[in-house]
Amino acid sequence: MSFTAPIQLPGLTLDPQWYRRSVFYEVMVRSFVDSNGDGAGDLQGLIGKLDYLQWLGIDALWLPPFYNSPLKDGGYDVSDFRSILPEFGTLDEFKDLVTKAHERNMRIVIDYPLNHTSDQHDWFQQSRSDPTGPFGDYYVWRDNDEEYANIRIIFVDTEESNWTFDSVRRQFFFHRFFSHQPDLNFENAGVREAVFDTVRYWMDLGVDGIRLDAIPYLFESEAGNGEGEPETHDFIKELREMVDRNYPGRILIAEANQWPREVAAFFGTDEEPECHMAFDFPVMPRIFYALRSQHAGELISVLSETLDIPKGAGWGVFLRNHDELTLEMVSEEYRQAMYGWYAYDPRMRSNIGIRRRLAPLLDNSRAELELVHALLFSLPGSPFLYYGDEIGMGDNIWLPDRDSSRTPMQWTPDRNAGFSTADPGKLFLPVVQSLVYHYNLINVESQLAQSRSLLHWVRNVIHVRKAHPTFGLGEITVLPTSHESVLAFVRSYAGSGTQFGDSPENVLCVFSFAHNPVSATIDLADFAGSSTWDLFGGAEFPTVSEEGVLTVTLGTQSFYWLHLGTPSGVGGRP
Ligand code: GLC
Ligand code: CA
Secondary structure, three states, rough: HHHHHOOOEEEEEOOOOHHHHHHHEEEHHHHOOOOOOOOOOOOHHHOOOHHHHHHHOOOOOOOOOOEOOOOOOOOOOEEEEEEEOOOOOOOOHHHHHHHHHHHHHOEEEEEEOOEEEEEEOOHHHHHHOOOOOOOOOOOEEEOOOOOOOOOOOOOOOOOOOOEEEOOOOOOOEEEEOOOOOOOOOOOHHHHHHHHHHHHHHHOOOOEEEEEOOHHHHHHOOOOOOOOOOOOHHHHHHHHHHHHHHOOOEEOOOOOOOOOHHHHHHEEEOOOOOOOOEOOOOOOOHHHHHHHHOOOOOHHHHHHHHOOOOOOEEEEEOOOOOOEEEOOOOOOHHHHHHHHHHOOOOOOOOOOOOOOOOHHHHOOOOHHHHHHHHHHHHHOOOEEEOOOOOHHHHOOOOOOOHHHHHOOOOOOOOOOOHHHHHOHHOOOOOOOOOOOOOOOOOOOOOHOOOOOOOOOHHHHHHHHHHHHHHHHHHOOEEOOEEEOEEEEEEEEEOOOOOOOOOOOOOOEEEEEEOOOOOEEEEOOOOOHOOOOOEOOOOOOEEOOOOOOOOOEEEEEEOOOEEEEEOOOOOOOOOO
């Protein structure tokens, strides 16, 4: 099977399923650290913070695009896929980042917006001026704007159509996103080959994985809706085959904002795999829904729906990222409820979603922040943190579009939050100075100095997770409980076939979304008579009854992770 192929990457542990046990961290280079005082973050700045990320327990970084770009869509509008934006640094500095990350046993996943380019890309410039030339067919050109009427518009705040008229070529070109981001024409063999070449180029430079941006949208058809067309899946299968053959151990991650079954399709099948990982878009909004509705039901049903994925495939679980908290794939009723709870000010909305950071969404409630992180770190899949959320950074809804939650990382209470020595007016975006989230209060330095800070709490939960392979590799069984606000599941790992030897492990995870303390019974028929103990402090908890029932009391919005040991003490507390 492809995911057990040997790996030959210097400096990294030889775990072919590393991605299933990794904690990922999304870091926007521009927002993290400015090393040369020009007001924007850069690769050198990031290199200087690898020790911090290692201390936190991060195993892999996801870097949004850092390529040459006019930066009209945060770098997702690429004008050259092979060079680094000069303000971020050089290719040599990128190689240095890869080397220094690998020395720390940390992987680098890059982001590849393969569906489209910037209109400044040379391919587009040639395509519009020379229709019969080598790049004439690289984009989706038509004489009118009538085709693909079934294909929805994604950036509804800015775009009225997926077609834009080009005054040079005097034809319309197709775009799923901004009108300055023409879609590449995947029907063209040259485009497909160029994508393969780009993947090889970055994998040859040592990257460990690629996030396939906007992956559902590669092919369009009149019959379908342009999301996950059969040709798109065929293309990803071929790409996966090439990666497995030439770069075993490297991964592909699908960014597919779709309904559960459609997202799972991007894993492919055991026989014909596609992506190693896919972001868990179905689960994400339902976590936020559970918090305010105080009902676990929606989460329970979506967890049951997305279970069946190929062996070796893994979800990428996340709470927030650099985009809006998307509400596209939920019902209208549900969406209105979410807007009411989380985006009561119209400036908090963007397209069909909410452009706020995690801590402000949760109104800076420590109980809620701990509860959602406990879910993030115990649901099936690998957790993806968004930079700054480990200290509960705030946002700035007065900035345009998704810049609201891309502001500079807050390191210290000093000038520019320690992000940059530039004149504050020169920063690419201002640092947050709001009443609650001002960088004087919310910064890494002050949280390092407080043993009970969110930062120390997040670091601890990461390390507890990493000490228990069942969280990354285990199965999930959702359990019936007596209370509508309580979610309970067991993560079970048979313990064979990995470097962890043969010790099976079962961990019971219980979460209460209720806004008051509750008591609940959990149906643990398969674990009748088992002892239980808390993974954090080791304290013994009540034994599961002979009838297979465990009664728990939970404080407001709280959780437990309990080890389940056999009655005889085997697998019990060490
Ligand atoms: C993806 C990115 C988003 C970008 C879009 C267009 O959805 O996450 O930031 O705007 O693709 O490239
Ligand atoms: Ca800089």
